Amino acid sequence: xxxxxxxxxxxxxxxxxxxxxxxxxxxxxxxxxxxxxxxxxxxxxxxxxxxxxxxxxxxxxxxxxxxxxxxxxxxxxxxxxxxxxxxxxxxxxxxxxxxxxxxxxxxxxxxxxxxxxxxxxxxxxxxxxxxxxxxxxxxxxxxxxxxxxxxxxxxxxxxxxxxxxxxxxxxxxxxxxxxxxxxxxxxxxxxxxxxxxxxxxxxxxxxxxxxxx
Amino acid sequence: xxxxxxxxxxxxxxxxxxxxxxxxxxxxxxxxxxxxxxxxxxxxxxxxxxxxxxxxxxxxxxxxxxxxxxxxxxxxxxxxxxxxxxxxxxxxxxxxxxxxxxxxxxxxxxxxxxxxxxxxxxxxxxxxxxxxxxxxxxxxxxxxxxxxxxxxxxxxxxxxxxxxxxxxxxxxxxxxxxxxxxxxxxxxxxxxxxxxxxxxxxxxxxxxxxxxxxxxxxxxxx
Numbered sequence: 305x306x307x308x309x310x311x312x313x314x315x316x317x318x319x320x321x322x323x324x325x326x327x328x329x330x331x332x333x334x335x336x337x338x339x340x341x342x343x344x345x346x347x348x349x350x351x352x353x354x355x356x357x358x359x360x361x362x363x364x365x366x367x368x369x370x371x372x373x374x375x376x377x378x379x380x381x382x383x384x385x386x387x388x389x390x391x392x393x394x395x396x397x398x399x400x401x402x403x404x405x406x407x408x409x410x411x412x413x414x415x416x417x418x419x420x421x422x423x424x425x426x427x428x429x430x431x432x433x434x435x436x437x438x439x440x441x442x443x444x445x446x447x448x449x450x451x452x453x454x455x456x457x458x459x460x461x462x463x464x465x466x467x468x469x470x471x472x473x474x475x476x477x478x479x480x481x482x483x484x485x486x487x488x489x490x491x492x493x494x495x496x497x498x499x500x501x502x503x504x505x506x507x508x509x510x511x512x513x514x515x516x517x
Numbered sequence: 518x519x520x521x522x523x524x525x526x527x528x529x530x531x532x533x534x535x536x537x538x539x540x541x542x543x544x545x546x547x548x549x550x551x552x553x554x555x556x557x558x559x560x561x562x563x564x565x566x567x568x569x570x571x572x573x574x575x576x577x578x579x580x581x582x583x584x585x586x587x588x589x590x591x592x593x594x595x596x597x598x599x600x601x602x603x604x605x606x607x608x609x610x611x612x613x614x615x616x617x618x619x620x621x622x623x624x625x626x627x628x629x630x631x632x633x634x635x636x637x638x639x640x641x642x643x644x645x646x647x648x649x650x651x652x653x654x655x656x657x658x659x660x661x662x663x664x665x666x667x668x669x670x671x672x673x674x675x676x677x678x679x680x681x682x683x684x685x686x687x688x689x690x691x692x693x694x695x696x697x698x699x700x701x702x703x704x705x706x707x708x709x710x711x712x713x714x715x716x717x718x719x720x721x722x723x724x725x726x727x728x729x730x731x732x733x734x735x736x737x738x739x
Contacts, residue, residue: 328541328645330554330645330647331555332553332554332555343543343544344541344542427670427674440668441667441668444668448671451675451682458682458685458686458689461689462685465693469696472699472700472703475703476706479703479706479710487717490717494725498725501729502732505732505733505736
């Protein structure tokens with residue numbers, strides 16, 4: 305009984321030391337001249353990945369900055385559209401990453417980011433691996449990993465397609481407004497040309513004939 | 518025996534303390550601020566959101582779990598801007614919804630605080646975790662309910678993942694169609710505009726010349 309309890313505790317500690325389970329994927333709106341920061345407590349030795357992509361807005365770029373608990377900048381890029389950064393936590397504590405749209409005056413942007421900390425949680429929370437995985441199980445594990453990367457690629461493809469679609473819809477509205485505006489300008493300019501020309505000749509003849517039209 | 522029990526208790530205590538950090542990612546939100554997150558998902562996809570709030574305690578100079586009166590208002594809008602979930606939860610909450618139309622769903626959070634004094638320093642710390650589709654499944658529960666072996670559970674997870682991929686592909690096809698419609702509409706508009714513009718130009722030119730000719734004839738200049 306004590307033996308199994310000890311094994312259970314060892315497993316729980318091992319899980320703790322391997323890094324806490326999390327992975328957060330969020331899409332949020334960043335208004336113009338705004339900065340949005342996210343924080344995460346990470347344990348030393350955990351392998352983390354930060355990936356971000358700008359979905360809509362302006363020139364589709366954003367400033368990104370990742371800092372460790374002491375304030376040292378681990379990653380800093382200005383006006384990036386898409387990037388992926390992997391690092392191993394060298395210290396325990398709160399890591400902070402910020403997205404800034406402060407360089408933009410009137411375009412608000414939609415930013416997607418995926419912050420993976422450590423590995424995925426095991427399927428069985430109270431699993432204690434005393435035997436190695438069978439062939440079937442390891443096949444399942446490798447299929448699972450492959451499908452995870454398929455889903456990841458799908459997400460990035462969806463974001464790029466959203467970007468393309470937003471540009472296309474923008475273009476469509478712009479073409480509509482411009483064509484109507486241009487037609488109006490054309491009419492106004494040509495009518496005023498004729499009126500102006502008539503006024504030149506009308507002034508000379510005011511003494512002789514009264515222009516009745 | 519005593520040493521083992523002490524070790525057990527200490528471990529459990531430490532793990533429970535550290536598990537309070539398990540709600541991962543957090544951000545700060547102002548009192549009247551509304552933070553919105555967008556989830557672009559196919560239809561029939563379940564989303565589970567967990568959040569936890571902490572308020573800055575000036576005396577202890579740290580973030581402590583928020584008081585009972587403080588709650589968060591959660592509002593979820595579907596792609597047609599219709600509100601599908603609009604509820605107030607306590608300082609800690611969990612919201613679930615399933616999408617019925619594919620597209621961009623908007624999840625907005627803001628605090629229900631009306632007393633300014635409650636927000637010393639003006640910032641509330643919100644831990645947020647949103648799980649979409651297959652990640653929202655609780656496999657331990659599924660295993661217990663259907664009495665699955667480990668291998669069966671793994672295969673079930675793979676089935677769920679492939680399901681999600683299939684739904685996303687379907688949604689992708691529908692989106693690509695919309696994209697194509699927009700592009701074709703732009704193409705049509707440009708074509709019509711150039712034809713109409715040329716016609717207007719020619720018509721205006723003819724009208725101008727005829728009008729001026731009749732004007733000068735009236736003035737006996739030609």
